[in-house]
Amino acid sequence: MSQTQRPRRLRSDGVRSLVRETELSASDLIAPVFVDATTETRQSIPSMPGHERVPVAEAVARVEEIRETGVEAVILFGVPESKDREGSRAWAEDGVVQRAIREITAATDAYVITDVCLCEYTEHGHCGLLEDGARADPTQTVDNDATLPLLSKIAVSHAEAGADMVAPSGMIDGMVGAIREGLDGAGYEHLPVLSYAAKYESSFYGPFRDAADGAPAFGDRRHYQMDPANAREAGREVALDVEQGADVLMVKPALPYLDILSKVRREFDRPVAAYNVSGEYAMLHAAAEKGWLDLEAVAYESLLSIKRAGADLILTYFAEDVADRL
């Protein structure tokens, strides 16, 4: 039977790869690394199989494992030895992340990105200084403008330790501008900022909050992270970060927010990153453990889909496993 259009003609084995629109490569991937000042040995993270919190002494070894798979970049998260009201260990020269940066950059050729936030460092677990009375009044949480200088201090301390790029994740209005100003003032004009530009108040962060010990002690993050119901607002959020000098724009989480990713790709001429978060990783592992999904296949398909939707770079706990097979 004659048919003009037969899309199947281009699906035979010889031609499939010639017409493939999207290709995933190890250089697209960024692997998260947790450095923990409270332990002397590697601690596995139960809800994130295959991931560990490592002491500073193991940071280089951990990054070398990642580099061997072909992944070139890491993003560091820290668990400090102690927490306080302000989160002062976040900008300490001998803080856990600052020490890890120094060791990793001295011993490896990995590209080192750092997460800039206060939630792992404050005793209340919020991403900034609290407003007076925030504990008693759940309608109040983080004092936006008082938090800005602290974020700037953290970013500069990471730069001084040798970070290659800083990534503010707190969804504090003005954070990119404050950090840009701080970096420029300290002589780090060349250091790029990867902004968690459209970060949603998502329930998919659960396993990460266990891993990094960063769950809020009361309330939630709905007053600073975005409402999952909003897509147009993402355009406004991202535009503000572009105005303030963000070099790379991130959407987070990834899979439940592919519409946002594709919108940011279309509307902004900047590299776009997606964070395939802890819950996205944990749910595939849980289903695979039950024998319900093929882990290798769904991990690859997830990352390919995130790339197809518009991501140039992908932060993912699958980085090593997928890179190894590319």
Ligand code: PBG
């Ligand atoms: C810190 C931060 C979080 C994640 C990355 N940076 C946690 C949060 O906002 O609660 C989540 C990453 C993940 O779930 O994999 N603000």
